[in-house]
Amino acid sequence: MNKCIGCGAVLQSNDVSKEGYIKNNGNLCERCFRIKHYNEYKQVSKTNEVFIPILKDINNTKDLVVLVLDLFNLPENLDIITNNINNEILLVLTKRDILPKSIYDENIFKYIDNYKLNYVDKIIISSLKNYNFDLLLEKINKYKKSKNVYVVGFTNAGKSTMINHLIKNYSNLDLEITTSILTSTTLNTIEVPLLDDLILLDTPGILESGNIIDYLDNSLIKKIIPKKEIKPITYQIKNKQTILIDNICNLEVSNTNLTIYMSNSLNIKRVYKEIKKENKRKIVIDKKNTDVVILGLGFIRIMKPGTIYLDIDEKIKVFTRKSLIGKQN
Ligand SMILES: Nc1nc2c(ncn2[C@@H]2O[C@H](COP(=O)(O)OP(=O)(O)O)[C@@H](O)[C@H]2O)c(=O)[nH]1
Ligand SMILES: [Mg+2]
Incomplete structure (x- = not known):
């Protein structure tokens, strides 16, 4: 079964309207190709019914989970995640570049403690600025339980972008996961063999209902996302x-x-x-x-x-x- 290297959808050439459609041979589906080359986004609608079983499977592995949260869009609570997984968690707070510099990281950490989340360690990063990536890799290596490390979080948190930066910084892999301003870009788990002893598994994000992104047209979405x-x-x-x-x-x-x-x-x-x-x-x-x-x-x-x-x-x-x-x- 061949999967799209951009989004993880199973590749098929029978139905243009379904995910994973590919015209010719290759390993990138039509939708990822269009996002990547023409910035042409196509919203796919998904529900958490598809994503929660993925969390349950991760729970069975006991592997390290890297939980990625978007600092600009911190969720109200993490129940949907903590109710489904008990794995050890390395908390990664990303998109630091968007929040004003005048906010202290210490303040952010104190705030995060309100979630009452059990985590082994935490780190603030920015993929856009390539900030704190050496320390991120160090922490992943320090806490991983096996070769496999799962990257989990809400959709649009910046998981795939973070993995792409890890690939660029620390491996020779010729692979780029599709990322986009819309929700549900990653459709299936994607395996990234980053180092000999480290496989990152990118997962589709959990949907948070009521996110304004799902109700605006593409031109307004571009406007509301801080650059x-x-x-x-x-x-x-x-x-x-x-x-x-x-x-x-x-x-x-x-x-x-x-x-x-x-x-x-x-x-x-x-x-x-x-x-x-x-x-x-x-x-x-x-x-x-x-x-x-x-x-x-x-x-x-x-x-x-x-x-x-x-x-x-x-x-x-x-x-x-x-x-x-x-x-x-
Ligand atoms: N400003 C900023 N934007 C980011 C950062 N990381 C990701 N993004 C943007 O957030 C959006 C969602 O990223 P993506 O990696 O597809 O999220 P995923 O659904 O968690 O995989 C994209 O528009 C990214 O360009 C970051 O560190 N800083
Ligand atoms: Mg993704």
Whole structure:
């Protein structure tokens, strides 16, 4: 059974509409070819029913799991992962380049401890900047239980990109896993024999429902994904005001200070007039220094307790957390 080297789908030449379709001989499916050469993305819809059995199989191996989390899109909780695997975990926090440099790594680690996740070690990296990769490989080698090390996480966390950088840095393999801005790019487990005694297994990501990426068209998706360090935007709010975040959502606030951590390609502005709300959500902020997270889009740090109203498609997941920015106790 031949698999696509880009996404892991089983190759077939019978049905253009199905995954793994290939016209001629070769080892890269049509979809990966188009992503790679033309930046042409095609959304595939998948559900976690397909991905959870993969986690269960990993659980049976007892091998080391490298759990990759996107620092810009930290999930609300890790239940779906911890409920399905008990393997030892090396926690990798990636996309450091997107978060402002002014945030201390120590703060990030303290924040991560709220997850109550058992892990043997943790590391912050950036694939874009090739930051901390020597230490990453060192830690993988130190903690691995056998040759096989599984790379697990939510879809779009940056797993395949990280593996591609490990390949480039430390091996002569002529292999590049397909990566993209959309979810569900990797479709099946992909084996990467990185070193004689180390095989990395890239896995399709777990889906987190309510990620805004799954509800926008490609041009807006490109806009919401930060390409470099975020420059936060701060507003001091006195009377009732509305912050418009492109055509995506708006936020009604009064009497607080807030800072928006989102892609600087977005058109963000404040207006003083009432805006008609279609999907008004009431969010009660009961502690100072709280982040309102809009999954996939970023977060808004709110300095004072109070009530805000968010107008956003009801399918998008929104949650609050103690702010990632500022002092962690
Ligand atoms: N800024 C930044 N973007 C990254 C980094 N790593 C991955 N990405 C981007 O995140 C998106 C998802 O990456 P991918 O490796 O396909 O995620 P996967 O689903 O976990 O395999 C792609 O658009 C990558 O270019 C990083 O370190 N920094
Ligand atoms: Mg992938």
